[in-house]
Amino acid sequence: MPVRSSHPIPARTTSTTAARSSSSRSSSGSLETNETSVISHPSSCASNLVCCGTQSQPDHSIASSAKSGINTETAAAAAAATIRTDSSTDELVSTDPRPLQSRMPNIKVFSGSSHPDLASRIVDRLGIDLGKVVTKKFSNLETCVEIGESVRGEDVYIVQSGSGEINDNLMELLIMINACKIASASRVTAVIPCFPYARQDKKDKSRAPISAKLVANMLSVAGADHIITMDLHASQIQGFFDIPVDNLYAEPAVLKWIRENIAEWRNSIIVSPDAGGAKRVTSIADRLNVEFALIHKERKKANEVASMVLVGDVKDRVAILVDDMADTCGTICHAADKLVEAGATKVYAILTHGIFSGPAISRINDACFEAVVVTNTIPQDGHMKDCPKIQCIDVSMMFAEAVRRTHNGESVSYLFSNVPY
Numbered sequence: 001m002p003v004r005s006s007h008p009i010p011a012r013t014t015s016t017t018a019a020r021s022s023s024s025r026s027s028s029g030s031l032e033t034n035e036t037s038v039i040s041h042p043s044s045c046a047s048n049l050v051c052c053g054t055q056s057q058p059d060h061s062i063a064s065s066a067k068s069g070i071n072t073e074t075a076a077a078a079a080a081a082t083i084r085t086d087s088s089t090d091e092l093v094s095t096d097p098r099p100l101q102s103r104m105p106n107i108k109v110f111s112g113s114s115h116p117d118l119a120s121r122i123v124d125r126l127g128i129d130l131g132k133v134v135t136k137k138f139s140n141l142e143t144c145v146e147i148g149e150s151v152r153g154e155d156v157y158i159v160q161s162g163s164g165e166i167n168d169n170l171m172e173l174l175i176m177i178n179a180c181k182i183a184s185a186s187r188v189t190a191v192i193p194c195f196p197y198a199r200q201d202k203k204d205k206s207r208a209p210i211s212a213k214l215v216a217n218m219l220s221v222a223g224a225d226h227i228i229t230m231d232l233h234a235s236q237i238q239g240f241f242d243i244p245v246d247n248l249y250a251e252p253a254v255l256k257w258i259r260e261n262i263a264e265w266r267n268s269i270i271v272s273p274d275a276g277g278a279k280r281v282t283s284i285a286d287r288l289n290v291e292f293a294l295i296h297k298e299r300k301k302a303n304e305v306a307s308m309v310l311v312g313d314v315k316d317r318v319a320i321l322v323d324d325m326a327d328t329c330g331t332i333c334h335a336a337d338k339l340v341e342a343g344a345t346k347v348y349a350i351l352t353h354g355i356f357s358g359p360a361i362s363r364i365n366d367a368c369f370e371a372v373v374v375t376n377t378i379p380q381d382g383h384m385k386d387c388p389k390i391q392c393i394d395v396s397m398m399f400a401e402a403v404r405r406t407h408n409g410e411s412v413s414y415l416f417s418n419v420p421y
Contacts, residue, residue: 106186107407108151112160112176114169115379118193119159121396126404131156135172143168145175152184155407157228159399162196163355163378170196170215174222181223189226189406190219191399193377194325194353198233216240228402230377230395231324231352246412248402250352250375251280252419253393255287257373258320262348268318269293269344273335281322293319295335308338315343325353326374329360333367346370353377354390361386397421 110131111119123130132148158180160173173190180188200211219227220243227245232238238245258265265288272281272294285292293312319339326332326349336347347369354374356364364372364387372387374380375395384390401420405412414420 106154108154109157112172114164115161118376118396122400125397125400143172143175145179147179151180153186156180156185156188157191157403159191161193161378163194166196174218177222177224187225188223190224191228193230195229195232201234201237212237213240233324248398249416252417253395254350256419257393264318268320269314271319271321273321273323273331277323308334310338310342314339318346319344321349323351326351327355328358329363333363336367336369340368356383364389
């Protein structure tokens with residue numbers, strides 16, 4: 001019977017173990033597999049490691065550990081794990097008495113000051129403690145960061161979203177990355193749920209800056225080795241970096257919310273408030289097997305819409321507006337009015353990043369929305385108190401799973417179409 005174990009087993013093979021495997025094969029003749037296959041990465045809070053073999057031999061593993069220089073106390077603790085039988089799968093399951101921290105070694109998660117609640121949810125999901133860091137400002141408003149524990153040789157993740165006082169939070173993130181890097185962290189990953197300056201990703205007029213590229217350069221120079229973010233305003237921003245970027249999607253969580261909270265979702269139509277979001281809404285419409293529409297808009301200037309034209313039939317249907325972010329909410333509120341004029345029975349808005357600056361809250365309160373749904377890539381507690389129409393989808397489990405998979409060297413592509421539970 002296969003044996004499942006949640007112990008982090010060092011990836012070392014001794015001559016004694018190899019000899020024993022060789023003699024077992026020669027004596028039995030029919031035995032074609034090794035006694036023990038060693039998994040070289042630690043287990044996580046989400047899944048246990050699996051060790052395949054014909055029987056467990058803790059006494060031999062301790063002996064071979066001693067010969068290969070492995071700490072015998074660690075091996076003895078692994079051997080002392082309680083073995084029980086899982087009735088549902090008829091497998092032997094090893095119950096590890098040690099805390100989860102020791103099962104995810106060499107990982108540290110720190111939080112900046114922009115979104116400590118999201119960072120706390122991430123570490124709770126991982127089963128580890130949040131790293132100790134002190135951030136403060138000098139009297140001249142310079143940012144000071146003090147990392148409160150050793151990060152030498154550690155896999156470090158820093159959670160900082162592009163919200164609130166964006167410039168101060170960005171500078172704080174850069175200083176934290178550099179502080180960890182020069183303290184000999186083996187890898188520093190910036191977890192940026194809402195990427196700052198993402199809308200300034202191209203030269204849309206003469207002498208306009210490409211600020212998203214500048215932010216990418218600053219993160220790389222500060223010492224970041226990897227970026228994890230969600231729903232970039234333009235996917236091409238990933239090309240601004242010379243380091244790996246994992247751009248997660250809120251789409252799986254959005255689909256789950258629609259199916260669970262909109263009773264008439266089969267009679268709905270997915271609407272993009274601008275042509276740039278057409279690819280996003282067509283993907284969601286295909287997954288739900290419903291139709292889509294889009295609204296063409298022309299702007300007089302930034303944050304001010306001149307005219308809107310609806311392309312598609314929304315009469316007697318539930319209209320679901322989907323966009324990656326909403327700032328002053330002028331676009332989605334005008335779009336909602338346009339949809340009601342065209343005969344939509346209900347209007348919902350689903351947004352990944354709810355920035356809600358300026359008159360956004362008052363506009364939502366006055367608009368004809370059934371609900372405005374956002375994720376918690378940006379803190380929403382204050383907005384939800386001011387506007388009862390705003391609802392929040394928790395995406396912390398997606399970031400936690402991305403951190404876990406990155407730390408263990410596993411693929412992250414599963415998260416592009418699934419919500420981890």
